[in-house]
Amino acid sequence: MRKGENLNSNETGTDNTAPEREVASDLFRRGVIVSPFLLVICLSFWGLGGLACGAIALGIVLANFLAGAWVIEWAVRISPQLLMGAVLGGFVIRMGVITGVVLPIRNSDWFDIVPFAAVLIFLHLGLLIWEMRYVSATLSYPGLKPRAKRQK
Amino acid sequence: MLSLIASTISILAAAVTEGEGLKAIGAGLGYGLAAIGPGVGIGIVVGAAIDAMTRQPESAGTARTTMFLGIAFTEALALIGFVVFILLLP
Numbered sequence: 338m339r340k341g342e343n344l345n346s347n348e349t350g351t352d353n354t355a356p357e358r359e360v361a362s363d364l365f366r367r368g369v370i371v372s373p374f375l376l377v378i379c380l381s382f383w384g385l386g387g388l389a390c391g392a393i394a395l396g397i398v399l400a401n402f403l404a405g406a407w408v409i410e411w412a413v414r415i416s417p418q419l420l421m422g423a424v425l426g427g428f429v430i431r432m433g434v435i436t437g438v439v440l441p442i443r444n445s446d447w448f449d450i451v452p453f454a455a456v457l458i459f460l461h462l463g464l465l466i467w468e469m470r471y472v473s474a475t476l477s478y479p480g481l482k483p484r485a486k487r488q489k
Numbered sequence: 490m491l492s493l494i495a496s497t498i499s500i501l502a503a504a505v506t507e508g509e510g511l512k513a514i515g516a517g518l519g520y521g522l523a524a525i526g527p528g529v530g531i532g533i534v535v536g537a538a539i540d541a542m543t544r545q546p547e548s549a550g551t552a553r554t555t556m557f558l559g560i561a562f563t564e565a566l567a568l569i570g571f572v573v574f575i576l577l578l579p
Contacts, residue, residue, distance in 0.1 A: 357557035454572040
C-alpha cells in the first residue's frame with residue numbers, strides 16, 4: 338500500500354468482497370436447515386407455546402447474525418475507522434432490540450423461558466461452532482475448493 | 490429506544506411498589522454487568538482486526554472473517570446475561 342492511499346482501495350479487497358456477509362449467509366442457511374428439528378422438539382416438549390418461543394428465539398438469533406454482518410459491511414465500506422463505533426453501537430442497539438422484543442411478551446401465558454433460552458443460546462453457539470469448522474479449514478488451506486462431481 | 494427505556498422504568502417502578510424491587514434491581518444489575526464483558530471483548534476484537542487490516546491490507550478479508558466470528562462468540566455472553574435477566578425479572 339502506497340503512502341496516502343485509501344485503505345478501501347480495490348487492492349485491499351475490502352470494498353469488493355464482503356466475507357462477513359458470506360459467513361452470515363452460511364449461518365442463516367444452516368439455521369434454516371436445523372430450524373424444523375428445533376421447532377419439532379419445542380412443540381413436542383412444551384406445546385404450542387414452546388413452539389412460539391422457539392420460533393421467536395430462532396428469529397432473534399438469525400436476524401442478529403444478519404444485522405451484525407450488515408453493520409460491519411456498511412462501516413467498512415465507508416471507513417475502517419468507523420468500524421469500532423459501528424460495531425459497538427450495533428451491539429448495544431441489537432441488545433436493546435432483543436430486550437424490547439422479549440420484555441412485552443415475557444409475562445404472557447404462552448411464554449416459556451426454557452425453550453426460548455435453550456434455542457437462543459444453543460442455536461447461537463452451535464451455528465458458530467459449525468461455521469468455525471469450515472472457516473478454519475478455509476484459513477488453513479486457502480486454495481482448497483470443492484471438487485466438481487464426476488459425470489458417470 | 491426511548492419507549493423501551495420508559496417501559497423498563499415503568500416495569501421496575503411497578504416491581505418496587507409490589508415489594509420485589511431488590512429482585513428487579515438485581516436483574517438489571519446482572520444484565521448490565523453481563524453486557525460489560527462482551528463490550529470490552531468486542532472492543533478488543535475489533536481493535537485487533539483494525540490493526541491487522543492496517544498492517545496487512547491484503548489480508549483484510551481474513552481479518553474481517555475472524556473478527557465477525559469473534560464478535561458473534563463474544564455476543565453469546567451477552568445473550569446468556571439477557572436470559573438470566575429475563576429469569577430474574579419479577
